[in-house]
Amino acid sequence: MESSAHRACPAKEDLVLVAGGDAPRDASLAAHVAGCPSCAAEVEGLRRAVALARPPEVTDPGDAFNRAVWRRIARKRSRHRAGIAVASVAAVAAAAVLVWLPRGRAVSEIDIADHLDLYQHLDIIEHLDALEGLDLVFIDETPDG
Amino acid sequence: MRLLPGIEESTDDATLIDMARRGNTAAFDALVTRHRTRLIRLACGMVADQEDAVELAQEAFMKAYGSLGRFRGDCAPRTWLDRILVNLCVDWQRRQRLRRGLFVVRRRDDDLGQPPEEGIAESSWLSDPQRVAESARIRSVVRRVLASLPAKQRLAFVLRHWEGYDTAQLAEALGCAEGTAKVHLHRATERMRSALAPFVASEE
Numbered sequence: 001m002e003s004s005a006h007r008a009c010p011a012k013e014d015l016v017l018v019a020g021g022d023a024p025r026d027a028s029l030a031a032h033v034a035g036c037p038s039c040a041a042e043v044e045g046l047r048r049a050v051a052l053a054r055p056p057e058v059t060d061p062g063d064a065f066n067r068a069v070w071r072r073i074a075r076k077r078s079r080h081r082a083g084i085a086v087a088s089v090a091a092v093a094a095a096a097v098l099v100w101l102p103r104g105r106a107v108s109e110i111d112i113a114d115h116l117d118l119y120q121h122l123d124i125i126e127h128l129d130a131l132e133g134l135d136l137v138f139i140d141e142t143p144d145g
Numbered sequence: 146m147r148l149l150p151g152i153e154e155s156t157d158d159a160t161l162i163d164m165a166r167r168g169n170t171a172a173f174d175a176l177v178t179r180h181r182t183r184l185i186r187l188a189c190g191m192v193a194d195q196e197d198a199v200e201l202a203q204e205a206f207m208k209a210y211g212s213l214g215r216f217r218g219d220c221a222p223r224t225w226l227d228r229i230l231v232n233l234c235v236d237w238q239r240r241q242r243l244r245r246g247l248f249v250v251r252r253r254d255d256d257l258g259q260p261p262e263e264g265i266a267e268s269s270w271l272s273d274p275q276r277v278a279e280s281a282r283i284r285s286v287v288r289r290v291l292a293s294l295p296a297k298q299r300l301a302f303v304l305r306h307w308e309g310y311d312t313a314q315l316a317e318a319l320g321c322a323e324g325t326a327k328v329h330l331h332r333a334t335e336r337m338r339s340a341l342a343p344f345v346a347s348e349e
Contacts, residue, residue: 013327016334017312020305048345049338053287055307058186061199066177072207 008032009039019046158222166213173213177206180223183308184230190303191234193288201237205230220317227308228318235296283344290340297321298333305330 010029018033019042033039152161152175161179164172184205188198208229216225291299297319304310304318316326338345 011327012335013324013331016331017327019334045345046334046338049341050306050334052283052341052344053290053302053306053337055186055303056189056195056284058182058189058195060182061185063178065181065199065203066174069177069203069206069210070174072203073210076207076211 009036012042015039015043016046019043019050159218162213162216162222165210166216173210176209176222180226181206183223184226187227187303187308188230188234190291190307191231191299192237193292197237201230201233205233208233224314224318227304231300231304231318238296279344283341286340286344287337290337294333294336297329298336301326301329302333302337306334 010032014029015033018029033043152164152171156164156172156175158176158179161172161176165176181202184202185195185198188201188205189195192198192201205226209226212229216222220228291302294302300319301315305315310318312323312326315330316323319326319329321329
């Protein structure tokens with residue numbers, strides 16, 4: 001016949017938490033584990049496995065690690081600054097192209113494609129992200145425009 | 146820990162982050178020093194190879210530095226760092242899978258949970274070399290089990306059993322309900338127990 005403790009066995013998911021070393025938040029869970037051989041054995045088995053699967057011993061890498069982190073930060077900043085510079089050049093070049101194009105009509109991607117030589121010359125062809133928004137650009141048709 | 150100008154050993158992480166945010170690089174350096182070993186260990190649980198783990202930990206600190214302004218203090222700095230690292234590890238694993246050809250190469254589990262070779266299993270820890278060999282075998286099994294687990298189970302195991310996360314923290318890190326987090330943890334722990342059963346028996 002099953003004991004009353006055994007009938008109230010908690011989910012195994014809760015027993016894992018007990019095995020991990022936590023005092024159960026639910027006092028009745030602790031009492032159950034203490035009084036139920038089956039759950040106590042389950043917890044003990046899990047506890048032993050967890051004890052064996054301890055984390056690897058990692059030696060402190062020392063200040064070399066910090067220096068490597070700072071080098072990464074510096075590299076990232078440098079790339080970021082270069083990206084801003086390239087985007088600025090691209091924006092200026094795009095504006096210049098639009099000024100040179102015939103006025104009073106829509107400038108299509110074909111028009112931009114016609115001027116790819118210029119982009120290539122300016123070495124921004126690999127940074128077309130900045131031009132992605134230029135699907136269609138209208139030139140101001142007003143007399144002052 | 147090496148003390149840095151203006152930084153006390155007792156200065157807490159949140160203060161270090163606040164100082165770093167205001168441009169104090171020594172404060173961030175102190176934060177790196179304080180957490181570097183722990184983060185490498187955590188990454189080891191996620192990616193197995195220690196060199197990769199070191200790289201990922203460095204990248205995590207780099208990302209943290211770039212995100213200092215976004216740290217709102219709604220979780221412990223340690224949890225914040227862990228989360229950055231875990232995200233990097235998950236991305237790293239995804240890239241590794243893509244490199245392998247868009248499918249996951251799972252390790253063969255045939256040898257997991259098998260009894261150790263004869264002689265070792267029946268030994269009674271008589272000598273240190275045997276103990277060392279056994280310990281190496283256990284570490285190897287643990288690594289292979291972790292590598293074979295689905296990402297969330299692996300993360301649950303490492304964060305809970307290595308880093309001492311409670312259920313609520315675990316659920317937050319996994320991005321799921323507490324009940325689901327417990328299921329992930331249970332499955333991972335069960336898998337580990339099954340694979341380590343021969344070693345548990347040999348210790349008895």
